[in-house]
Amino acid sequence: MRAQLEGSQAVAEAIVLCRPEVIAAYPISPQTHIVERLSRMVKQGDVGRCQYLNVESEFGALSVLIGASAAGARTYTATTSQGLLFMAEAVYNAAGLGLPIVMTIANRAVGAPINIWNDHSDSMALRDAGWIQLYAETNQEAADLHIQAFRLAEELSCPVMVCMDGYILTHAYEPVDLPDQASVDAFLPAFSPVQLLDPSEPISIGAMVGPEAFTEVKYLAHQQHLRALTLVQDISDSFERQFHRQSGGLCTGYRMTDADTIVIALGSVIGTIQEAVDGLRNEGIAVGCLKISCYRPFPSQQIRAALESSSRVIVVEKDLAVGMGGIVSADVRMALNGLHIPVHTVIAGLGGRSISTESLKQMVRDVRAERLSEPHFLDLNLRVVDEELARRREQRRAGPLAEQVIRAVNAIGTKVV
């Protein structure tokens, strides 16, 4: 049924359609609307015998799900930012134990300075924890990806993060078409775990593994992720056959024909990039856009195939590996190994900074004219950073940077957000 829904509500409704059995969550903005709605639906009896646990921390939330999943329940939680980092140890553990937990990441910056707005620093920090990572472009895709995520997780015995941009998607109202229960049931069979905690068949889970077998365990986890590359696409195709719309998959191109410049990104900024691409195409610039929907496992071959006839690639990413540059760009460069296609890193949208169509268009023009440094920070307020750098040359001062920068920004009357 098509309805005007807030992103969080669409996700909550999609989760309920997946018949979860245990949900545990700890509140953190901008994830709250999802779990508030779920707690309400559980309490009023819309989710069968599903248990909703109000826990003492994100670490507790995921730990509850580790137990519940090992005991054979379909499990779900949502978090973001500091919450994801607070549960980091359990994130690795859930993957290592092969538990098919599904978790929404309402992507948000990581402090300090504390910032509740959107970027991808949180999920990027845990990209190699062994979870599948899917990124949603729209609220429709966010809802659809959750339904696909449970099937993927349970077929692979591997947890899945569905990442959606905080506020930009979670708090935006858009038309979303939610499938009916019968068709979701047809798409997503009941969870039947390979092994579970059951007194009828006692097993030990979580044994200590030494040097004699640890490498083999990790190798098999890697193989499982490589298998996921096929499965992510298969499940997306199967979803399309049943629900008649394309959602998810590995990566999707836009106006890629004859494109000499291709802009790559993840998440909701894809819409803005496509608008910029349209504008630039009107100017006669041959530019296209590639959306990465599945970031872990990384679809190197598909990305290489999509990019190999281009002359340059620009990765617009909402994250920063401090002291190194772009995180996604590094993976893209590896995918293009040996092809001599320059890959430019553009860091954009950190801590909720708006990414405008105009800035993106200018970015493409600048890259083509070889005017950009590497990595480039989109819409960086050079005056503020230059002032601060100059001041630091004058006097040494240890401590937090944020206060100085805020003072400088306010002094010149620029809006931070």
Added chain:
Amino acid sequence: MTTQRIKFYQTGTYTAGNRLLDEEARTVQSRMDRTNSLNSGHRACQGCGEALGARYAIDAAMRTSKNRLIAINATGCLEVFSSPYPESAWQIPWMHSLFGNAPAVASGVAAALRAKGRDDVKVVAQGGDGATVDIGFGCLSGMFERNDDVLYLCYDNEAYMNTGVQRSGSTPPFARTNTTQAVGEAPGNLVGTGKNVPLIAMAHGIPYVATASVADLHDLEAKVTTAMSMNGARYIHIHVPCPLGWGSDPAHTIKVARMAVESGLFPLFEARAGSVVDRMKIRRKVSVERYLELQSRFNHLFKPCRNDAAIAAIQAIADENIATYGLIDSTRP
């Protein structure tokens, strides 16, 4: 107390004479149908109090749950010595996740069972004092306040033994560990630090809290049986000497544990809904010295010269416990 507890002092050697009891009152361990949940062949040290406590506790829990039990284990000695891949000493469904999350994992198992409408299976979580009073404390408190249907067993050996004897929030004053060494002006662990988790558990108002000791395994079994007959969050804090960390003779594990109880340093009690309802009386009070002198972690209190002030301070703790919990009839309010 209205009934007289059976005491096992008749032989003068503290031997637990099961044959003196009615068949039903005999220990779980003496039964033909004991489950050996933690089976022999694991890698615990000689004289390990934790292995002994866990074996008795889990077998008793198995008996009460009619062998329908799932156990969650925190990281620590018990986990490491019982489950080196590809071996496992556990004969029951058992899972280890992390150091600090055993209570939450157990809550999750209980929630899954509830969601599946299964009330035939019971859940226990277990960990050492590090996992319980320190790193897992947030999850433990959460499990308590939600009154999740889990029995949590803490095997308290008063330091991080698995990592090589470092101080925990349960390490007693003056005790030497590798991070509270017997050097400087105040050798050993600082006085006035640490926390009493049984009392904190009681403050949550959960249905059942008890302390137990491997010095009285029959009492330990009885407390586990009581706890397992109830629902909601339950907590048993079990004193388990560690020969390695305490510097005691492996043959003296029971004796050391008994001195802790008989001196009043480790009071045995039961509490329901936040109030103490029963305590184990001290039969023959011993001075704390009898306890301390069995353990090299307290050597610096006796050598090179005797530290009377420190020994008196520890004696004062024991005496206060005796008064607070009414461990000796004459002092009972």
